Amino acid sequence: MRLQDITNPAGVSLDLEQVEVNYGGGAVLADFSLGIEPGELFGLIGPSGCGKSTSLGVIAGFIPIERGKVRLGGRDVTGLPSQKREVGVVFQNYALFPHMTAAENIGYGLRVSHDMADYDARIQSLLDLVKLSAKGGRLPRELSGGEQQRVAIARALAIRPKVLLLDEPLSNLDARLRGEMQEELRRIQREAKVTTIFVTHDQDEAFAVCDRVAIMNLGRIEQLGRPRDLYRRPATRFVARFIGKSSRLQGRAAAADTLEIADAQIRTATPMQPGRTYELYLRPEDISIGAAVHTDNRFEGRVTSMLEAGPHRYYSVRFDGGEVQAMFSARAETDFDLSAPVWIGWPAQAGALLEGSDG
Amino acid sequence: MAEAVSLRVDWPRLVLYSAMLAPLFIILLFFFVVPLGIVAGNSLTGTGVDAAFPSVSQYTSILTDSYYLGILWRTVVVGLAATLGALVLGYPAALVLFFFQGRWRQVFLFVIISPLFISVIVRTYGWMVLLGPGGLPSLLPSEIRPRLIKTEFAIMVGLAHIYIPYMVLSINSAMSRIDARYLRAAATLRASNYQIFRDIILPLSAPGVVAGCAIVFSLSMTSFSTPILLGGSGNKTMPYLIYQQNLVVGDWATGSALAIVLLAVTMSVLVTLTLLSRRVMTRVGG
Numbered sequence: 001m002r003l004q005d006i007t008n009p010a011g012v013s014l015d016l017e018q019v020e021v022n023y024g025g026g027a028v029l030a031d032f033s034l035g036i037e038p039g040e041l042f043g044l045i046g047p048s049g050c051g052k053s054t055s056l057g058v059i060a061g062f063i064p065i066e067r068g069k070v071r072l073g074g075r076d077v078t079g080l081p082s083q084k085r086e087v088g089v090v091f092q093n094y095a096l097f098p099h100m101t102a103a104e105n106i107g108y109g110l111r112v113s114h115d116m117a118d119y120d121a122r123i124q125s126l127l128d129l130v131k132l133s134a135k136g137g138r139l140p141r142e143l144s145g146g147e148q149q150r151v152a153i154a155r156a157l158a159i160r161p162k163v164l165l166l167d168e169p170l171s172n173l174d175a176r177l178r179g180e181m182q183e184e185l186r187r188i189q190r191e192a193k194v195t196t197i198f199v200t201h202d203q204d205e206a207f208a209v210c211d212r213v214a215i216m217n218l219g220r221i222e223q224l225g226r227p228r229d230l231y232r233r234p235a236t237r238f239v240a241r242f243i244g245k246s247s248r249l250q251g252r253a254a255a256a257d258t259l260e261i262a263d264a265q266i267r268t269a270t271p272m273q274p275g276r277t278y279e280l281y282l283r284p285e286d287i288s289i290g291a292a293v294h295t296d297n298r299f300e301g302r303v304t305s306m307l308e309a310g311p312h313r314y315y316s317v318r319f320d321g322g323e324v325q326a327m328f329s330a331r332a333e334t335d336f337d338l339s340a341p342v343w344i345g346w347p348a349q350a351g352a353l354l355e356g357s358d359g
Numbered sequence: 360m361a362e363a364v365s366l367r368v369d370w371p372r373l374v375l376y377s378a379m380l381a382p383l384f385i386i387l388l389f390f391f392v393v394p395l396g397i398v399a400g401n402s403l404t405g406t407g408v409d410a411a412f413p414s415v416s417q418y419t420s421i422l423t424d425s426y427y428l429g430i431l432w433r434t435v436v437v438g439l440a441a442t443l444g445a446l447v448l449g450y451p452a453a454l455v456l457f458f459f460q461g462r463w464r465q466v467f468l469f470v471i472i473s474p475l476f477i478s479v480i481v482r483t484y485g486w487m488v489l490l491g492p493g494g495l496p497s498l499l500p501s502e503i504r505p506r507l508i509k510t511e512f513a514i515m516v517g518l519a520h521i522y523i524p525y526m527v528l529s530i531n532s533a534m535s536r537i538d539a540r541y542l543r544a545a546a547t548l549r550a551s552n553y554q555i556f557r558d559i560i561l562p563l564s565a566p567g568v569v570a571g572c573a574i575v576f577s578l579s580m581t582s583f584s585t586p587i588l589l590g591g592s593g594n595k596t597m598p599y600l601i602y603q604q605n606l607v608v609g610d611w612a613t614g615s616a617l618a619i620v621l622l623a624v625t626m627s628v629l630v631t632l633t634l635l636s637r638r639v640m641t642r643v644g645g
Contacts, residue, residue: 109548
């Protein structure tokens with residue numbers, strides 16, 4: 001049996017329009033809108049309490065909304081109960097029915113809707129899809145965490161959902177298994193071609209798996225885009241701080257292309273309004289470090305600490321404008337002693353320049 | 360890779376655990392095991408002046424005597440009926456409790472267990488008044504007025520009412536282990552509310568049902584005051600018969616044998632219940 005026969009042949013679009021959710025007074029989501037393309041693997045990330053799980057609950061129909069619309073493939077499903085939404089959900093703890101075998105869990109959605117045509121063959125194809133061909137007869141407690149997770153995905157896919165929702169599906173797995181499952185998820189999603197939303201607090205995971213990612217904070221989307229764009233061009237200070245490592249330099253624009261921080265003058269490529277306050281976020285890989293550097297901005301500083309991280313070493317360097325962290329390949333023989341003078345530098349177009357500061 | 364098993368005895372731990380278990384063990388030994396042994400011994404005493412020991416004559420006379428068998432039968436029927444009544448009334452209550460949230464769950468739970476704070480005798484007297492001639496029957500015209508008090512029905516009603524809290528608590532404790540996400544997962548899999556109840560809640564609450572039935576049945580079979588007060592001397596049950604044989608008639612051999620028979624019958628019903636529920640119980644890990 002072909003996979004197209006057991007899953008939805010084409011994903012559908014998913015739209016949230018100006019959704020508002022209130023829990024006991026405070027708005028958890030306010031004027032929240034989101035558009036997801038058919039077949040896309042979309043990530044929702046943010047700190048806990050940012051509203052990412054709430055938005056999943058809204059899509060699945062667990063959480064009632066005060067205002068707004070939820071559309072699946074253009075159809076308004078706002079008032080429909082979970083049963084009628086055709087949404088597959090994989091829960092953080094998988095929520096497998098403990099008294100049913102893996103195969104019974106996967107087939108539950110088909111059995112309750114009396115969709116029994118080719119039942120056994122479809123269950124077997126789903127077991128094959130998640131690489132559990134021989135373990136259909138096991139109870140959830142007889143399966144490992146990774147296997148339970150795959151049963152949960154197969155169970156959610158069995159009903160041919162229009163949208164698949166994954167709520168922190170990898171957070172209960174150990175690091176090695178998580179890496180494997182990230183690839184598995186990508187493969188399954190691509191084969192099943194189902195529009196998928198992946199909620200996680202782990203940005204590396206979201207970046208590794210998703211086509212596009214939205215970063216949420218306080219019930220709003222701070223920025224939405226491809227992982228590499230979010231990383232290279234954070235649009236808000238929250239995103240700049242939330243995503244990846246970066247060093248923050250705060251100063252005042254002395255000219256359109258000059259940021260003044262204490263005694264240091266920093267050249268920037270993005271034009272600034274003179275007199276206003278800006279923050280420059282530099283990635284460790286933006287910064288060159290050495291006995292001599294040749295670039296637009298170069299400063300002499302002292303190494304304050306060093307962090308060994310496998311393929312890279314991170315040096316913290318204090319200079320007149322503050323402290324920055326520079327990355328150095330672990331392959332290099334050179335090492336810098338603590339408190340030894342070094343040169344650091346970065347080109348004018350490096351980093352993200354964002355207006356404002358919180359002091 | 361085999362785990363290395365340490366065969367070394369951890370003496371301090373062993374002594375500590377023994378000390379913690381000892382008081383209960385000693386109490387059970389001297390006030391339960393030994394008396395039970397004495398009762399079992401008494402029951403094996405033969406009849407007559409030069410009574411032989413051991414002898415099963417007490418048992419043969421009980422099990423061939425229709426008077427005793429009638430009372431045993433009534434005890435079992437009343438116990439099963441009370442259990443069924445407590446289950447039928449208690450399960451929906453436990454279900455409501457399951458869907459209650461936060462503070463209201465506490466309040467409702469308190470309401471359900473609050474009868475336990477009142478003496479069994481007082482609660483039984485309540486039923487005597489309600490079922491008595493001046494109670495509920497007096498609401499009906501005198502031609503069709505049923506006699507409720509001093510009937511087996513009265514015993515069943517009284518026992519079911521008195522033991523319902525145990526049933527609800529037992530089912531509730533099983534239900535409280537049901538993850539709310541199972542219900543959400545089932546809903547997204549298009550299960551109707553009835554299907555969610557039938558396929559998820561019912562099987563996962565089964566261990567609580569079995570435990571609740573076992574508790575209520577055991578308590579009903581051995582209940583003393585409620586059957587006497589509501590059933591009267593015409594509807595004797597085993598506990599009263601045992602009391603009568605031992606302390607009124609002074610026939611300790613028969614009384615002891617009756618007690619052992621009651622114990623054996625109660626145990627066999629519980630074992631049957633356990634065997635019948637074994638299939639679902641192994642699934643739900645109960």
